[in-house]
């Protein structure tokens with residue numbers, strides 16, 4: 767009797783673990799990177815680093831990687 771109870775408990779536990787693993791693996795399968803890769807990459811006019819357009823700063827018709835480079839401008843000085 768005691769053995770049967772332990773066996774049932776083990777089966778229930780196994781099913782629970784498998785279900786949990788299934789549920790956990792589902793969201794991980796969907797690539798989170800996708801939206802970022804689909805975005806246009808733009809180049810900072812100051813330092814040349816590439817970044818998504820949504821993160822770029824625009825100044826005087828040029829795109830920059832950040833506030834500081836937008837303020838400094840594209841010039842080499």
Ligand SMILES: [Zn+2]
Nearest residue numbers: 810813831835
């Ligand atoms: Zn920059």
